[in-house]
Amino acid sequence: MKILLAGATGVVGRRLIPLLVQAGHEVAGTTRRPERAGMLRELGAAPVVTDVFDGAAVRDAVAAERPDAVIHQLTDLSSEDFEANSHLRIEGTRNLVEAAKAADVEIMIAQSIAWLYVPGDAPAVEADPLDSRLPPYSGIAALEAKVGEMPRGVVLRYGALYGPGTWYAPDGAIAQRVRAGSLRQAPSWTSFVHADDAAAAALAALDWPAGPVNIVDDEPATTADWLPVYSAALGAPTPGSAGKHAAATGRPVSNAKARSLGWKPQVASWRTGFAEMDASGVTD
DSSP, X not given: OEEEEETTTSHHHHHHHHHHHHTTOEEEEEESOGGGHHHHHHHTOEEEEOOTTOHHXXXXXXXXXXXXXXXXXXXXXXXXXXXXXXHIIIIIHHHHHHHHHHTTOOEEEEEEESSOBOOOSSOBOXXXXXXXXXTTHHHHHHHHHHHTTSTEEEXXXXXXXXXXXXXXXXXXXXXXXXXXXXXXXXSBEEOEEEHHHHHHHHHHGGGSOSEEEEEOOSOOEEHHHHHHHHHHHHTOOOOOBSOTTOOOBSOOBOOHHHHHTTOOOSSOOHHHHHHTBOTTOOBO
């Protein structure tokens, strides 16, 4: 297949290009920065320099590439600007979907998130409602609705990404907060997924039916569970508790649907992933 990978230089995109090439696909990857074209060529993708906010440019790029499928891994989180990321999910996704439909592309795989479900005790499945009170909701709802207009739109609801190049790497934003002592153990839920497993899911999803799929590891955890393990991996002091009466927030997330489709995390638990993380952020 000919694949157009939008957001090809991001955390997932950089891992996904070699997987796609190894699987026999021809890959074109987008970037808005001309200086990153060389990186894409080295990874095995033909670079496509375009601004996803320029609808006409995106339309021309997709028409020129004539892909069989578009994989949407666009994010804007390097500066932790969540409003900018929501804007990208809304406007960028709209432009990408409209360009894909105009070029008669039938398949789109898109990155979403798994931590937006309405709170509850049972692990969330894809049919459960999303929480409209949470700040990411507007961007995620718009993204998922727009991708749903495709003949076959698959939405990957990723858990919290960790591994080299992510916020959880030793030089990442979460690690900095742990070292600064600004995070506390609490009963809030997180479902993780290693970035390598997230990329593998995007490859597998080319053969999946339309709809959302949770992409998380096998062990949802509260901050009280994972933060001491993560802190130890960083060589940082064990954080204090948020208090015995702190209310539980969030929700564990189930990966049963993804497993039924043939995907399973190679790093089955954050416990293994964090424990094997060395000072450079590499997971063996």
